[in-house]
Amino acid sequence: MTRDDEFSVWRVDDGGEITPGMFSLLFAARTANGVALGVNWRGAEGVNSFFLLQQDAGFKDTGIKYGRYTSPL
Helix, strand or coil: CCCCCCCCCCCCCCCCCCCHHHEEEEEEEEECCEEEEEEEEEECCEEEEEEEEEECCEEEEEEEEEEEECCCC
16 A cells, blocks of 8 residues: 555554544453454544454454444544
């Protein structure tokens, strides 16, 4: 990705950069299959939520996602 490409951004107004402050933990739970995490990814005009499940030494996206629009801050 180049910064000169005005259409190559992750979220509105983020300049194509992802920072830790964009993410918040919804929950962490121990399941029979390992630890499950619920995560929010907040942007200028919305929030996407997704869920991860522990797999070996890392986490795998479960494919369960939710997004909602919020008015710009």
